Amino acid sequence: MAKPPYIPPQIGWLYDLVLWTFSVLVDLFFREVHPRGSWKVPRRGPLIIVAAPHANQFVDSLILMRVVRREIGRRISWLIAEKSFKRKFIGLLSRGIGAVPVARAMDNMKPGTGTIYLPDPVNQPTLIRGVGTKFDGPGFEPEGTIHLPTINGNSYSATIAEIKGPEELILKKPVKEKDALCQLTGRADITDDGKFTGDASTVKSDFQGTKFKVAPHVDQSAVYKAVFGRLSHGGCIGIFPEGGSHDRPELLPLKAGVAIMALGSLAENPDSGLKIVPCGMNYFHAHKFRSRAVVEFGNPIEVPRDLVEKYKRGERREAVGELLDTIYHALLAVTVNGPDYETLMAVQAARRLYNTKGKKLPLPMVVELNRRLITGYAHFKDDPRIVKLKKSITEYNKQLRLLGLRDHQVEYARFSIIRVVSTLIYRFIKLTLLAIGTLPGLVLFAPVFVATRYISKKKSQEALAASTVKLQGRDVMATWKLLVALAFAPALYALYIVIFTYWTYRNRIQGYVPEWVPLWAVVLLGVVLFPTITFAALRIGEIGMDIVKSLRPLILSLNPSSANTLVKLRERRAELSREVTDVINTLGPEVFPDFDSARIVADPFKGYKHGDSDKGVEADHELRSRPQIQKTYTTQEPLPRNESFHDLANFGFFSNRPASRSRSRSTAGVRLSSSGSVQPMTEVDDHDRLEEVSKRIRGAMRERGKERRQRSEDLGWESVSAGSITPSEDGEKKTR
Ligand SMILES: CCCCCCCCCCCCCCCC(=O)SCCNC(=O)CCNC(=O)[C@H](O)C(C)(C)COP(=O)(O)OP(=O)(O)OC[C@H]1O[C@@H](n2cnc3c(N)ncnc32)[C@H](O)[C@@H]1OP(=O)(O)O
Numbered sequence: 001m002a003k004p005p006y007i008p009p010q011i012g013w014l015y016d017l018v019l020w021t022f023s024v025l026v027d028l029f030f031r032e033v034h035p036r037g038s039w040k041v042p043r044r045g046p047l048i049i050v051a052a053p054h055a056n057q058f059v060d061s062l063i064l065m066r067v068v069r070r071e072i073g074r075r076i077s078w079l080i081a082e083k084s085f086k087r088k089f090i091g092l093l094s095r096g097i098g099a100v101p102v103a104r105a106m107d108n109m110k111p112g113t114g115t116i117y118l119p120d121p122v123n124q125p126t127l128i129r130g131v132g133t134k135f136d137g138p139g140f141e142p143e144g145t146i147h148l149p150t151i152n153g154n155s156y157s158a159t160i161a162e163i164k165g166p167e168e169l170i171l172k173k174p175v176k177e178k179d180a181l182c183q184l185t186g187r188a189d190i191t192d193d194g195k196f197t198g199d200a201s202t203v204k205s206d207f208q209g210t211k212f213k214v215a216p217h218v219d220q221s222a223v224y225k226a227v228f229g230r231l232s233h234g235g236c237i238g239i240f241p242e243g244g245s246h247d248r249p250e251l252l253p254l255k256a257g258v259a260i261m262a263l264g265s266l267a268e269n270p271d272s273g274l275k276i277v278p279c280g281m282n283y284f285h286a287h288k289f290r291s292r293a294v295v296e297f298g299n300p301i302e303v304p305r306d307l308v309e310k311y312k313r314g315e316r317r318e319a320v321g322e323l324l325d326t327i328y329h330a331l332l333a334v335t336v337n338g339p340d341y342e343t344l345m346a347v348q349a350a351r352r353l354y355n356t357k358g359k360k361l362p363l364p365m366v367v368e369l370n371r372r373l374i375t376g377y378a379h380f381k382d383d384p385r386i387v388k389l390k391k392s393i394t395e396y397n398k399q400l401r402l403l404g405l406r407d408h409q410v411e412y413a414r415f416s417i418i419r420v421v422s423t424l425i426y427r428f429i430k431l432t433l434l435a436i437g438t439l440p441g442l443v444l445f446a447p448v449f450v451a452t453r454y455i456s457k458k459k460s461q462e463a464l465a466a467s468t469v470k471l472q473g474r475d476v477m478a479t480w481k482l483l484v485a486l487a488f489a490p491a492l493y494a495l496y497i498v499i500f501t502y503w504t505y506r507n508r509i510q511g512y513v514p515e516w517v518p519l520w521a522v523v524l525l526g527v528v529l530f531p532t533i534t535f536a537a538l539r540i541g542e543i544g545m546d547i548v549k550s551l552r553p554l555i556l557s558l559n560p561s562s563a564n565t566l567v568k569l570r571e572r573r574a575e576l577s578r579e580v581t582d583v584i585n586t587l588g589p590e591v592f593p594d595f596d597s598a599r600i601v602a603d604p605f606k607g608y609k610h611g612d613s614d615k616g617v618e619a620d621h622e623l624r625s626r627p628q629i630q631k632t633y634t635t636q637e638p639l640p641r642n643e644s645f646h647d648l649a650n651f652g653f654f655s656n657r658p659a660s661r662s663r664s665r666s667t668a669g670v671r672l673s674s675s676g677s678v679q680p681m682t683e684v685d686d687h688d689r690l691e692e693v694s695k696r697i698r699g700a701m702r703e704r705g706k707e708r709r710q711r712s713e714d715l716g717w718e719s720v721s722a723g724s725i726t727p728s729e730d731g732e733k734k735t736r
């Protein structure tokens with residue numbers, strides 16, 4: 001058995017050095033990383049942060065390290081796959097931040113000889129038979145793992161309980177999953193919940209069994225010991241409980257480690273005050289350069305004492321299972337999980353269609369609205385109205401895709417020909433000017449772009465081939481883009497500086513550089529100039545790209561036949577919008593008791609108007625000042641201390657959870673201090689204070705609105721009634 005790797009201690013300054021060095025990557029790669037709810041994370045005491053979905057291999061941990069260090073002042077001890085820990089560069093960084101390596105069965109899988117099948121799935125669902133297998137040979141042992149090939153995107157693993165002979169073994173748990181049963185019996189007459197519709201006492205007559213992989217048992221005791229040690233010193237453990245990165249639209253089943261760590265630690269030290277904080281990593285195109293993310297923290301979970309007692313009594317499976325279930329549900333509350341990609345897209349579209357007045361939604365609100373819609377969808381997915389609506393939305397999405405349009409661009413169909421032509425001319429001029437500004441930086445950086453694209457694609461294919469859970473391998477792309485840029489860009493820019501200096505040395509850049517300028521100053525100039533040009537190009541290019549994306553629908557509107565298609569599409573959109581709003585208003589209150597009071601977006605067909613953000617806040621305030629609504633407002637979560645003013649609109653009516661009984665009244669409201677910081681209120685029914693808070697919010701929002709409009713104008717965004725810069729479904733800014 002291979003020796004487990006050394007578990008490095010966490011050294012504060014080294015951790016900060018690594019984080020500080022790599023933080024710049026987060027700023028460059030993402031347009032925005034928005035923390036939400038970090039005020040909920042305890043600043044002291046033993047803590048486990050459970051983060052999911054793990055959609056961005058090493059970038060996830062970097063983002064979270066940064067958010068947690070900045071907002072809460074804590075450092076995280078990550079659980080990292082031993083395979084990654086053994087990699088040169090990542091291993092070096094992991095040691096630097098004191099990560100704890102864990103061996104994963106999935107990284108040690110080897111193909112087994114022969115094939116396996118389940119001879120009697122109903123009466124002996126744990127008995128596995130082999131054909132030409134050597135279960136008594138190397139690699140097979142009790143507690144080892146048997147893994148079946150991935151089918152329909154699903155993978156199945158089972159733990160071995162006992163080896164009976166070269167061709168017979170017993171699993172710990174009965175096989176119940178449909179896909180696994182199909183593979184192990186060759187039968188297709190199996191329902192989704194694993195029941196055979198025909199005679200289940202036999203496998204298919206000519207069935208040869210399925211291929212499989214096997215991995216030996218991993219002894220994790222050193223890992224648990226290290227984790228307990230850090231927790232007992234009040235440390236913070238970070239874990240991606242899905243057990244690996246993936247690019248699926250839904251959470252993977254959680255691994256038991258997080259529950260074992262919490263229960264084991266509390267069994268040793270019941271009064272340590274250990275908390276588990278769920279953290280949702282919500283990306284808008286995780287793998288794309290300049291995309292956005294919302295890192296959302298949920299309420300801390302305290303492990304009930306009776307669960308710890310249960311664990312201590314030896315009822316470990318039950319205790320672990322119960323806690324895992326709680327953690328899973330806590331994660332669902334901070335993440336957006338769709339059953340599949342198509343549903344996710346349909347839900348995103350429904351959100352846009354519901355927000356027809358174009359109110360600018362802050363990013364966390366977009367995430368919240370998506371989450372609510374998915375919850376609603378899961379509840380009513382078999383309702384004929386929802387089935388019909390989903391079909392219509394999917395068709396509408398398809399039509400958009402065929403035309404190469406975004407949903408918000410359908411509005412162009414309203415423009416008169418004069419407006420289309422003048423907008424086009426204006427944007428072309430603007431684009432030309434921006435292109436001139438971007439070009440030098442773009443040319444300088446182009447080799448890095450090409451290399452990152454090529455290598456990240458290649459790496460994602462490799463990761464996909466080695467994985468049983470990845471769909472396209474997109475979860476490794478951002479990591480590789482960053483790693484390649486990290487290695488390549490400095491080398492390339494050093495080369496530029498050498499050329500620049502040599503050119504000066506040879507002929508003073510065709511005589512443009514005066515003789516009195518020393519060569520060292522030229523080197524220094526290069527060091528500052530080239531990265532600055534590139535960075536400027538990046539920022540200007542971002543605006544330019546938004547304009548480029550806006551051109552297609554304008555050009556389409558010039559062609560009479562496409563213009564007609566656009567007009568029809570716009571009518572279709574309006575119709576769909578009405579249908580979506582209708583269905584949401586009818587079914588919403590059934591799932592969300594606070595539906596009306598917690599209205600995130602004013603109903604466009606019901607007279608609440610959110611013309612601009614200021615009005616929006618006033619309307620929201622009006623809603624809140626009604627008695628029934630005030631109740632919701634005062635009993636919702638307190639206003640997060642760490643959220644910026646444009647997110648103030650998201651409290652009270654933004655919360656998706658009904659008032660918690662267990663939450664103390666003292667934290668049920670918020671108070672704005674004179675310095676503008678937000679603190680929990682002690683008296684929830686204090687109307688005056690609420691009024692004061694509302695006034696301040698309105699004032700702050702007005703100021704921010706002005707500021708934002710000014711900034712938009714400075715950046716050259718055109719002003720559209722509801723704010724020209726609005727996050728689209730993918731969180732990208734869009735030009736209307
Ligand atoms: C540009 C880039 C810049 C980068 C700059 C930053 C660079 C710096 C990098 C830092 C990077 C950090 C971030 C890395 C992120 C990862 O590397 S993610 C991958 C590694 N992490 C993980 O896997 C964590 C999640 N996994 C777990 O928690 C796993 O449980 C463990 C702890 C690894 C153990 O796994 P395992 O040995 O396979 O055991 P497992 O099957 O989970 O079962 C454990 C026990 O629970 C029981 N059990 C299982 N399921 C259940 C259940 N549902 N109910 C009850 N009991 C259960 C089992 O029966 C078993 O019982 P025993 O047989 O032991 O009695």
Ligand SMILES: O=P(O)(O)OC[C@H](O)CO
Pocket residue numbers: 054057058080081084240243244245246463476
């Ligand atoms: O092999 P992956 O893609 O699950 O990545 C594991 C890494 O340690 C980061 O999660």
